[in-house]
Amino acid sequence: MSFVALGGEGLRPTFFELVAAERLMPSLKSALVYSLSVAAQRRPALHRLLDREDELMFFVSLLLDRQALAATGGSFAEGLYGLRRAAVAPADLAKAAGQAGSSRGTGAAQPAGMPRLTASERQMSLILLTLVPFLRAKLDSLYHRQLARQQAQQLQLLTPSHQLQPGPSGPPGGGGGSGGAAAWRQRARAVAIRAFLAVYPWAHAAHEGARFAYQLLYLLGRTPYYSPELHLAGLQVVRLTGQEAMQQERAVQQRRGARLARLRAGGEGGGAAWLWSLLRRGWARAGYAVADHSRSALILAVFAFKLLEWWYSSAEAKLGDQKALPPPPPPPPLLPAPGGLALPPDVTLCPLCRRRRTNPAMLATSGYVFCYPCIHREVSEHGRCPVTHVPARLDHVRRLYQGT
DSSP: OOSSOOOSSSSOOOHHHHHHHHTHHHHHHHHHHHHHHHHHTTOGGGHHHHHTHHHHHHHHHHHHHHHHHHHHSSOHHHHHTTEEEEEOOHHHHHHHHHOOSOSSOTTTTOOSOOOOOOHHHHHHHHIIIIIHHHHHHHHHHHHHHHHHHHHHHHHHHHSOGGGSOOOOOOOTTTTHHHHHHHHHHHHHHHHHHHHHHHHHHHHHHHHHHHHHHHHHHHHTTSOSOSSHHHHHHTEEEEEOOHHHHHHHHHHHHHHHHHHHHHHHHTTTTOTHHHHHHHHHHHHHHHHHHHHHHHHHHHHHHHHHHHHHHHHHHHHHHHHHHHTOOOOOOOOOOOOOOTTSOOOOSSTTBOTTTOSBOSSEEEETTTOOEEEHHHHHHHHHHHSBOTTTOOBOOGGGEEEOOOOO
16 A cells, blocks of 8 residues: 555656655664654664664665565555556657657556566666665765875875874884885775775766756656666656556555464364464454554654654754854964964964055964965975965965955
């Protein structure tokens, strides 16, 4: 049973139906993480699950999508919107290629009795629905973690040597052959990380661009595929007709009735066999009840999460406006280095040319303000602040503009 009413024109779903189905699982993940974070305040052991939220969502989506693909031929989110997946026939591709942007698009003339997905198509769909998003989330996390580490290392290089904490150091070349192998592995790892940080943004942009192109072509009716993943699997998303919904419901009831009949027949001997059969039938009925109401319960949980998120965000905003604290004072300026340029007594003068500043510019690594031509020439020649001797580059020179 779908969460929304079946209907619409033809079997081809609208673009907005597919977008809503695509964004349901991220909303479910947010609701799950929020619920665990609230529960972790009373049960600190649940913080381990929060540290593995990607793995937890992978297993949840694996269970939901596997059951939905076997029952309805579509993902869990697609089933909630009365959609399912079907193989794309060559006639569908020819029709989409010859269409000039008609709103009816591919799939409107499909017969009501489309064949069910094969086992290989269900497995491919399950991989694309669960494993691919999981790997993408882990790669995103790895990229941002390595990028933050690289930025921290660059900031450390810009820090003056007298402010760095001394670290352990050993004699150069120590460790013999094992030290050389460790240094080689460290260099190889650094090269791999730099290559990953350079390639991954382009790969991510190419994937997002391909998704946008497929969605635009689907919106114009030029392709039956809503996404590159569906094209890879050779599947399209179609509406579940009322006749197919009744057939699926009838088939489910028949399978359940046959299983309960087998369990009942196994307990006809009486005694322990009858009691064991009774327990198994009760367990089966409980599982059927959970399966029948899990979809509605999960979608209501998502709506409840969105309501609570809106409620608490608005309440915190109002509370923050009433108790807004003044901004903290700025940190103390860096002191001039020994041998550095002395500051003029008048703060309106440039420390380099000793005249009133024109076209002022600030050096971001030290905070001192100079004339733009003066500090540009100084940083280009010496690569440091003339007052504090803090290393600097030309991109650290920031122009200052007076507000009107």
